[in-house]
Amino acid sequence: MTREAYYAPVRDIIVLVSVFLLFALLAARAAQLQISDTEVLQAEGDARFLRNEQVTANRGIIKDRNGVVLAVSTPVDSVWAEPEVLRKRSYAWPMLENAIGLPRDSIAAKLEQIEPGREFMYLRRALVPDHAQQVMELNVPGVALLREYRRYYPFGSSLANLIGFTNIDDEGLEGIELAHNHRLTGQHGIRRVIKDRMGRVVETLSDDQRVRDGEDILLSIDARIQQVVHQALVEAANEHRATSASAVVVDVDTGEILAISTVPSFNPNEMDTRDTTHNYAARHVFEPGSVIKPFVVAKALLEGKVHPETIINTSPGQVVIDGFRIRDFRDYGELSVAGVLEKSSNVGAIKIGSQITPHALMDFYDSLGLNDVTGSGIVGEVPGSFPQRSKWRLSEHASLTYGYGFAVSMLQIARAYASIANGGKLMPLTILANDYSRQGALVMPKSIAQEVSRMLEQVVTPTGTARRARIPMYRVAGKTSTTQKLIDGVYQEERHRAMFAGFAPVSDPKLVAVVLVDEPSVKEYYGGLVAAPVFRNFMTVALRILNIPPDNLGKLASSRTAHYERSET
Amino acid sequence: MRTLFVGLIAFCLLSALSIVWIRHENRVLLPILYERYAQRDDLNIEWRNLLAERATLSRRAQLKNWASTVGKMNEPDRDVVLFLKKQSNDWLYLEHSQ
Structure with missing residues (x-):
């Protein structure tokens, strides 16, 4: 037999075929896994390596009119964990306890509370990035960081009542943060990535294009003036032991609010002290009292019922209407129309007002x-409150002229005074810079506005009620008011509101301001004594800050002048 | 026919290799991209912190305090203040308030 005889071709073929079949089987299985059963495997793979990452958008910055930052979100890192993973690794809990100051019992409690199947829980929110990095260096499986933002307010309490604050999720809760939340809020994005075992991104599957940062907001506020106003209010509230003190400063021509402040305030950087109740200047209406009298005079002048020279007899310093006795501070006798404002005579105001x-x-x-409402765009601003009457009783008519029986806000008073200051044009107010869409309306002729303005300047003379509002080197006009508070339908003898509304410089008014001190001490409560000095204190600085030229340098100044030839450079 | 066949095979190989090469490039470059992202975020953080810091440092009370202590500045008395008044484009008018 030859060697070849031992080889049976059949066996060769059987071996070949079976080897081929085995390979074909493998190939078929591979094909099956790759092509038909992909979903299962894909899901397995994804679960291991695919991650949806949040791309956090920045919340917009709030700035003042000069670009000074009033609120900015600074990044913080929140530590989070996958509950299922962390639960199995109780050895890591003490390490976490040291790193993030969370007792191990409360980690256990948190894990206990979380419902099964959840993949996310916060361990500790808002850590400083450096601190958070230390936590990551522990390398605890299932623990990771999430970039979040915390709001920081550099000016603290002085702007808190206006700007408000955000919650821990960086959503506006109060003030400007709330009113413009939709503009400030950015759009978060999701990025689908594949990560390797070490947590490095190896492939980006899809990048969410919708991610965009929030818009910045530019306020009409001037931070420098705001601080001066706030400081003056803090001092006044302390000195007079007042329950609160508020002020608003408005640009006469544009209606832009340059400062608006209320004390007591709170520190918006500390969550615990946050308080939402005080934005007196916008949110409260109250009986304005004597600050309303210039408008009675303006209306009387408009209708020709009185002339600037008209003499009004206010003797005997009181009148009785419908059984109500209305008094002046004392019997002023015969007063000019300007004198009625200068002495703030109620009797005089009633006599002028009764002709309208x-x-x-x-x-x-x-x-x-x-x-x-003034259009200021401040959250919670309230309109005035006036009685609706078809027939007015004499006493109700009278009370309209000296500012009782109806309620207005400080913003409304500021806006109305600005119309006197700027020659009769009532501008809507605004809290935003570059807000040019507003249109003013003429409410009185320029001549009347100037006449009233001239009378109001007399109030701020050494003989007027607002002598303490005088500012060196500037001409000031304004009106004081002292009202009793109405509580449970009774006017309180010992609880007052002291107020001053005024503007400067009179020759070309730039700033109008309203100051209100609520419930100053019983000893000193007149608007001229309590509120007028506050006006002077902050206006002196504000006029200088804004570089507004003095219009009252006096006679001595002009006698000592010198001419200089400007040196050519 | 034969050259076409060889050409197609070569093309096929070339395309396969280029895929491999591009995926490799992708893997190399992606970490760099993410490093850049991180860098951008870090700079953004720093910028925001600087903004906040600048605002904090420019607070009026702070400046006033600095001016009076470090700068040894105080408000001039009224009788030494000079006012420069712009009379026309060529002349300055000096006023002395007392």
Whole structure:
């Protein structure tokens, strides 16, 4: 037999075929896994390596009119964990306890509370990035960081009532943060990535293009003036032991709010002290008292009922209407129209006001915007509150002229005074810079506005009620008011509001301001004594800050002048 | 026919290799991209912190305190203040307030 005889071709073929079949089987299985059963495997693979990462958008910055930052989100890292993973690794809990200051019992409690199947729980929120990095260096499986943002307010309490604050998720809860939340909030994005065992990204599957940062907001506020105003209010509230003190400063021509502040305030950087109740200047309406008298005079001048020279007899310093006795501080005798304002005579105001019908007076107040919101865009701003009458009793008519029986806000008073200051144009107020869409309305002719302005300047003379509002080197006009508070339907003898509204410089008014001190001490409570000095204190600095030229340098100044030839350079 | 066949095979190989090469490039470059992202975020953080710091340092009370202690500055008395008044484009008018 030859060697070949031992080889049976059949066996060769069998071996070949079976080897081929085995390979074919493998190939078929591979194909099956790759092509038909992909979902199972893909899911397995994804679960191990695919991650949805949040791309966090920045919340917009709030700035003042000069670009000074008033609120900015600074990044913090929140530590989070996958509950299932962390639960199995109780050895790591003490390490975490040291790193993030979370007792191991409460880690256990947190894990206990979390419902099964959840893949996310916060361990500790808002850590400083450096601190958070230390936590990551522990290398505890299932523990990771999430970039979040915490709001920081460099000016603290002085702007807190206006700007408000955000919650821990960086959403606006109060003030500007709330009102403009939709603009400030950015759009978070999701990025799908594949990560390797070490947590490095090896492939980006999809990048969410919608991610965008929030818009910055530019306020009309001037941070420098705001701080001066706030400081003056803090001092006044302490000195007079007042329950609160508020002020608003408005640009006469544009209606832009340059400062608005209320004390007591709170520190928005500390969550525990946050408080939402005080934005007195925008959110409270109250009986304005004597600050309303210039508008009664303006209306009377408009209708020709009085002239600047008209003499009004205020003797005997009191009147009785419908059984109510209305008094002046003392019997002022015969006063000019300007004198009625200068001495703040109630009797005089009633006599002037009685020549105008209550409806005409109400219509005039309406046109001055006292019944509306001012358009400032401040959250929670309230409109004025006026009685609706078809028939007015004499006492109700009278009270309209000296500022009782209706309620307005400080913003509305500031806006109405600005219309006197700028020659009769009522501008809507705004809290935003570069807000040019607003249109003013003429509410009185320029001549009347200037006449009233001249009278108001007399109030701020050594003989007027607001002598303490005088500012060196500037001409100031304004009006004080002292009202009793109405509590449970009774006017309180010992609880007052002291107020001053005024503007400067009179020759070309730039700033109008309203100051209100609520419940100053019983000893000293007159607007002229309590509120007027606050006005002077912050206006002196504000006029200098804004580089507004003095218009009252006096006679001595002009006698000592010198001419200089500007050196050519 | 034969050259076409060889050409197609070569093309096939070339395309396969280029895929491999591009995926490799992708893996090399991606970490760099993410490093850049991180860098951008870090700079953004620093910028925001600087903004906050600048605002904090420019607070009025802070400046006033600095001016009076370190800078040894105080408000001039009124009788030494000079006012420069712009009279026309060529002349300055000096006023002395007392």
